[in-house]
Amino acid sequence: MNSASVGRFAEDVVAWQKKHGRNSLPWQNTRDPYRVWLSEIMLQQTQVATVLAYYARFLQRFPAVANLASAQPDEVLALWSGLGYYSRARNMHRCAQDVVALHGGQFPRSAQLLQTLPGIGPSTAAAIASFCFSERVAIMDGNVKRVLTRVLAFSKDLASTKNEKQLLAVANNLLPKKNLKQTMPRYTQGVMDLGATVCTSRKPRCLVCPVQGICESYAEGDPEKYPFKTKKLKRSVEHLSLLWARKPDGSVWLERRPEAGIWGGLYCLPAFTSEEALLTSLPERSRSRVQYLPPFKHVLTHKDMHLSPVIAGFSASQNMSSIGAIERGRWFLPGEWQLTGLPAPIRKLLEAEPDQ
Ligand code: SF4
Numbered sequence: 104m105n106s107a108s109v110g111r112f113a114e115d116v117v118a119w120q121k122k123h124g125r126n127s128l129p130w131q132n133t134r135d136p137y138r139v140w141l142s143e144i145m146l147q148q149t150q151v152a153t154v155l156a157y158y159a160r161f162l163q164r165f166p167a168v169a170n171l172a173s174a175q176p177d178e179v180l181a182l183w184s185g186l187g188y189y190s191r192a193r194n195m196h197r198c199a200q201d202v203v204a205l206h207g208g209q210f211p212r213s214a215q216l217l218q219t220l221p222g223i224g225p226s227t228a229a230a231i232a233s234f235c236f237s238e239r240v241a242i243m244d245g246n247v248k249r250v251l252t253r254v255l256a257f258s259k260d261l262a263s264t265k266n267e268k269q270l271l272a273v274a275n276n277l278l279p280k281k282n283l284k285q286t287m288p289r290y291t292q293g294v295m296d297l298g299a300t301v302c303t304s305r306k307p308r309c310l311v312c313p314v315q316g317i318c319e320s321y322a323e324g325d326p327e328k329y330p331f332k333t334k335k336l337k338r339s340v341e342h343l344s345l346l347w348a349r350k351p352d353g354s355v356w357l358e359r360r361p362e363a364g365i366w367g368g369l370y371c372l373p374a375f376t377s378e379e380a381l382l383t384s385l386p387e388r389s390r391s392r393v394q395y396l397p398p399f400k401h402v403l404t405h406k407d408m409h410l411s412p413v414i415a416g417f418s419a420s421q422n423m424s425s426i427g428a429i430e431r432g433r434w435f436l437p438g439e440w441q442l443t444g445l446p447a448p449i450r451k452l453l454e455a456e457p458d459q
Pocket of ligand 1: 254301309310321326
């Protein structure tokens with residue numbers, strides 16, 4: 104890209120964003136780092152349409168970072184329940200606590216310092232710093248990388264860190280140079296909007312694109328071959344048998360998952376790697392009276408989970424010591440588990456409770 108085009112890119116993106124970009128999302132038109140941070144974390148791996156309701160609920164319950172910092176972890180996870188990638192919620196809670204404890208309740212004002220907080224990576228830090236403090240720093244999320252690799256016809260493999268760094272250096276060179284207070288937030292939003300609404304991964308709408316005149320992949324005639332990245336996600340499969348232990352009053356036994364790994368920190372039905380292991384864990388008299396529910400599949404980004412629920416009736420006085428996980432779990436009364444952080448498929452399963 105020649106130097107005239109380098110200068111034009113930011114100007115064209117800023118002018119386009121003002122007229123055609125997304126300007127009415129609830130986390131826009133604010134320079135409050137708490138709100139921007141909340142939306143950025145929620146928008147990782149999640150569509151805007153889904154985030155809208157969660158964002159509103161979070162802000163209603165935790166209007167400021169100090170409210171979130173002082174919340175109980177279970178309440179944060181319960182509000183997050185259904186958004187997936189629960190490590191985001193746990194990191195978010197820790198981050199709020201660090202902002203209060205280490206920074207006097209104010210988010211740091213530079214991308215570099217923001218990255219020292221839990222769960223804030225380079226792209227989120229750059230988004231907060233450019234939106235809220237007009238720092239001249241480039242965000243590099245998936246949408247932005249797609250736009251830049253196409254505009255520049257950047258054909259190097261992004262699976263390599265060296266190539267990623269090279270793209271970042273070019274991205275920094277494309278940032279606005281004047282009037283940063285106004286242009287940086289608008290440019291950052293513009294380049295994100297362009298990737299989300301015009302320069303889409305399939306069938307980019309080049310004919311309405313504001314940077315078509317300087318886009319090298321458009322001139323080449325095949326924008327969709329960018330970005331180039333060789334590393335493919337390896338999907339795995341996991342089979343789990345779920346023990347749905349319940350008492351005559353409708354109570355259900357739930358235990359907390361370990362912090363690390365899938366559904367970390369959430370309450371869940373006890374999960375076993377096989378039906379045999381599940382049955383062996385039950386008291387003898389419960390084994391013959393179990394009820395098998397139809398297995399179902401739950402799809403995660405990296406994994407297909409095949410879940411097989413088994414209902415086991417317990418008497419009012421029976422306890423769960425036999426399954427060996429008693430220290431992590433307890434009985435939840437009907438109406439009680441609804442307020443607890445549960446993985447989405449488990450919540451759905453319990454909501455469709457079959458008759459006793
Ligand atoms: Fe993307 Fe097409 Fe615009 Fe180039 S011209 S940035 S490929 S939408």
